[in-house]
Amino acid sequence: MEPGARRWRPPEEQSFLQRLLHWLDILNPSLLLASDGEIKNSIILLDSVAEPGRDSTHDGKVKEAWNLNLCSVHPDTGNIIPVPFRPPALLLVAAPLFIFHLYSAGFNAANGNATSVATPQILLSRYSLHKPALQTFFRSLLPVPLHTLLSAFNLAVVRATEVDNGIQVVDKDGSVIGVSKTAGAKAIKETAISRAALIGTTALLPNLVAWILKRTRFMQRNTFALAPVRVMTAALTFATMIPVSFSLFPRTGTIMRADLEEEIQSSTQQAELFYNRGL
Known part of the structure; x- marks a missing residue:
């Protein structure tokens, strides 16, 4: 290491x-x-x-x-x-892309053909789900877990080889003890949770703020102000959640020797071993 x-x-x-x-x-x-x-x-x-x-x-x-x-x-x-x-580039590169897609989705929805709607609007139209609570769920709440799951799935697919082939585990001195699939699975799980927290919170908070502001008199009279508020909230949330999500788990993870494969257990007497979790 x-x-x-x-x-x-x-x-x-x-x-x-x-x-x-x-x-x-x-x-x-x-x-x-x-x-x-x-x-x-x-x-x-x-x-x-x-x-x-x-x-x-x-x-x-x-x-x-x-x-x-x-x-x-x-x-x-x-x-x-x-x-x-590099980690410091994530905000600079991803935030404009995230905001662009948020704006693009709103732009397309506002200017698209009224007879052609997208998921989850298809469900609202097909099953005549006109109750305000259901519309709020499908338009504001449902996209949050979808974005979260897709983010975690993307990470799991890209780093699937860490489970298939395993990753290095080392002792407290940094000496490589072996290659473990168990440690690889743990690394991906922790990083997927971290990434889900980043994307999920960034998707949830702007919708929550928008839902609250829609009930105020100012926003009811100035509906045009809602879009920039949503974009600014998304940018601030994303910037805040990057260090928070990275900090959920140590970058160098720990795993007990008893939880590893038998061949690794027999290679050391140290009770706790280490691995690079990644980001």
Whole structure:
């Protein structure tokens, strides 16, 4: 396991708040401006520190090097991650796309042919579901779990090989003990929950805010203001949920030796082992 991965496993167990504050540092967009040379220099600096991330985090240069390393270098391979796929780039790249699709859906619905409706409007039309509560459910609530499940499914499909082939598990010293399918399944499950929380909350909150505002006199008189409010709420929610969702689980996961395959259990006596969960 590379030095970058060890930084996610400090001597003491990190709380959710500690992980959140850590992620707020790492998600700094200015880190995307670092060149490959600066990233390689950060690796050299960290390799020169006796106990990286433990007794030297007070050093400002070391801390900056850690943050740059953690957001730019893959913890398993040590390869530099392409800029668009680094954690700090997620908000910059995905938020405009998310907002565009939100706006595009509203634009298409407002300007489409009235005789041609899409799911879930098809259900409302076909079965004459005209009650306000049912319309609210199909138009505002149902899309939330659909987006959430699709996000989790997308991650599971892309990373399915981690279950099929397994992932490396290491001991407290970073030595590889074996390759475990059980650890791979646990890594995907935790990351899918994290991704579902990100997308699900971002889909839910704008609809909830819009539903509340629709009942106010101001919005009833100024219905045009609802669309920009929904877009701004989605952007703010997405920006907030990125570090929150990343902090739900440690990036370096832990798994008990007793829960792993027999061949791995027989290879070590350590009760707790570690794996790279990913993002």
